[in-house]
Amino acid sequence: MKLLVVSNMYPNERKPYWGTFVKACVDGYIREGVVTDISVISDSGIKGYLKFYIATFLKLLFGRYDVVHVHYVTHSVPPVLLARIFRKFKIVLNFHGSDAFPEATEGKRRRAVKRRISNLAIKFSDLVVVPSEYFRLKMNASYDLNNAFVSPSGGVDVNLFEFSANGGKKVLFAGRMLHEKGPVIAANAVKACWVDLDAATFIGDGPEKQNVVDILSSLPITYFDLLPHAELAKNMALHDIFLFPSTREGESLGLVIIESIFSGMIPLVMDNGAVKDIIPKKYHELLIANSSKQFDLKLSRLLGMDMASRVAVATDLYEFSSYKFSRDSVSIKLLERVRLLISEVDYE
DSSP, rough: EEEEESSSSSOOSHHHTEEEHHHHHHHHHTTTTTTEEEEEEOOOHHHHHHHHHHHHHHHHHOOOOOOOEEESSHHHHHHHHHHHTTTTOOOEEEEEEETTTTTSSSOOHHHHHHHHHHHHHHHHHHHEEEOOHHHHHHHHHHHOOOOOOOOOOOOBBBBOOOOOOOOOEEEEEEEEOOOOGGGHHHHHHHHHTTTGGGGGEEEEOSHHHHHHHHTTTTTTTTTEOOOOOHHHHHHHOOOOOEOOOOTTTOOOOOOHHHHHHHHTTTTEEEEEHHHHHHHHHHHHHHESSSHHHHHHHHHHHHHSSOOOHHHHHHHHHHHHHHTTTTTHHHHHHHHHHHHHHHHTTTOO
């Protein structure tokens, strides 16, 4: 089997944190012995996309691939659909969030175009992959689709995110500092609960960062810009509670929540996206908030628990997630599904 992964997101020297879930998928295929090539964008802007589209089309025209796995569908699929006219190969579409459900901040015309591309791509695809059961149901309700395969964005590397539950009171926010990702909600919660905290760290950059800095200006907060995956893992190992107050419409999984659990942290989240797929039902009341005020109260409650209780919660969460979301398990299940697809290939 020969496979090509196509994506407009992939880690590089300038952005080592960009599209790490795509690289995890590629690494999984290679680890399982699949001959795997990549066609990824290397430059930004219209010129970058033009080069990306031409390179992808030529690879597909002359590469003779059995399967093409497309990540972030709306931006990456056009040259794949064009090449399909001339070559036979199976198309696997991997939706991740805002490609299927554009952000509220995107213009009406842009949202309509993305939806049209998604519909066309689904029509000509052989398999649709989504990151969570929550997102599968959402896709089924919005598109002509009923057989999507759930695969959690490459899973978590257990060698990178090593479990170590300390039960302490150090909190961490990590992510793009956009309004809908909730950095201001996290900052207000930290400020409200500061007397009970040991330390707080904010990792990320974006338009809301200055607001976060202003809210917490009187407190000794540690700040980092977005970090490479390995550095994020090191920081997670030093903290105990992970703040994820995202209200983003396109939140399809929340892989960073799972990574925090693998690191021994307890995630505190907003009721959004796939969080109820990640957190066991018995912890929904403790760890899932419905408003910014409730987020503050639930953080205070977590901090009020004794150390042994926090360790017990963190351990329980890890045991629930360790097999379901580990990278090896995710890779094997995805490959099994792709091989089933290959068995249906009929070259004339």
